Amino acid sequence: MYRKAFYAMDRATPVPALIRNYGEADFAGLIEIQSEAFPPPYPSDLWWNEEQLASHIAHFPEGALCIEVNGELAGSVTSLLMDYQPLGKAHSWPAVTDDGYIRNHKQDGNSLYVADICVRPKYRKLGLGRELIASLYHVVVQLQLDRLLGAGRMPGYHRYAAEMSAERYLEEVVAGRLQDPVITFLLRCGRTPLGVADNYIEDEESRNYAALMEWRNPFKA
Template sequence: MPYKSEFYAFNQEKPIPIVIRNYLQSDFDELIQIQTECFPPPFPAELWWNKNQLKNHATLFPEGALCVEVEGQLAGSITGVCVDFDPTHPSHNWEEITDSGYIRNHNPQGNTLYIVDISVRPKFRKLGLGYYMMQAMYQVVVQLGLERLLGGGRMPGYAQKSDKMTPVQYVESVIKGESKDPVITFLLKCGRTPVSIIEDYIDDEESHNHAVLMEWKNPFK
């Protein structure tokens, strides 16, 4: 079922028209450009989207391929895949659970919408677009009757404190408000809750390759 939501975000006191919709083949070049702006080095360039991956997103699971426009300009995207997740065996890495971003493992009978990626152009980040896109994905979870939304959150602030804290201690300090992490704090504000720490989740120097598995449960399940 196609997704389209039109509303206003605010730039200070000025209302700005926003549209969240499914992304299409005509958006691919701009989506790749957005990736380069959102994930500059040392983030590995090979992890930016390519057109084959985007084609799979838009055809295998279009419900989980959403983008956001600001006054007609593409400003970001969020991508998901359906998987059958077993909470008693949470360990995995990004490559295996997302098929390296190609989502050929998409399972229409899965119980979980797994977030593959979320990105917002830096110049638009004050508008709260990431939050709005995450809420849109929660709506997809409810519409499809899934149990949860799940994803591994990077912890880019950890590298600065890794000599003093374990990954678990770092996440606990963020939850207590003693530390602030650009990704974990954002996900907490979106309504996600930590489930576990995953080692060797993705090649990410800032996070020392760790991620926090964070969940949003469907309140109707």
């Protein structure tokens, strides 16, 4: 089980924070966070429900983490193990996460896949998303996996979709000529783009595209 107490920084003020595994008592709060973190036009039926959350802790509790700030739930990250081959075919979020239930979690998988990460908007300036991602890096190292893998939304893409492909948009963000709220954040967290997945998830802002990104375990060749 995972437990990390630390101080998040609210500008110059240290704020007590804790990352731990989430459980049944947290479900209502986690769903509330989803509704705040993913407001319309993001589809509300893609927020976690209690059945999905129960499946997370039943199949892979090690990858079901939440973060508290001053005792209040402030965010979460959910993951599963999968076998990933770099030359494998593209995948969608519903397929790789079993529609969010992660019943396809492979205990002997080689990669940790991020199913979801979200932070309550009022806490987004405290660097909690980066701390949650770092916690998954710890899980990758502890379980001696090859990588952390996940596909990031590209919510800024809809402003450029008429003039460039999703692949070109990703290139522009990586080059620093454009900024994207999600992809730029993931780059700051040490993630490396592998390519673009189309029809990844229903997401009007991203035009249903996502950037597949990885973090390789530095202790494995």
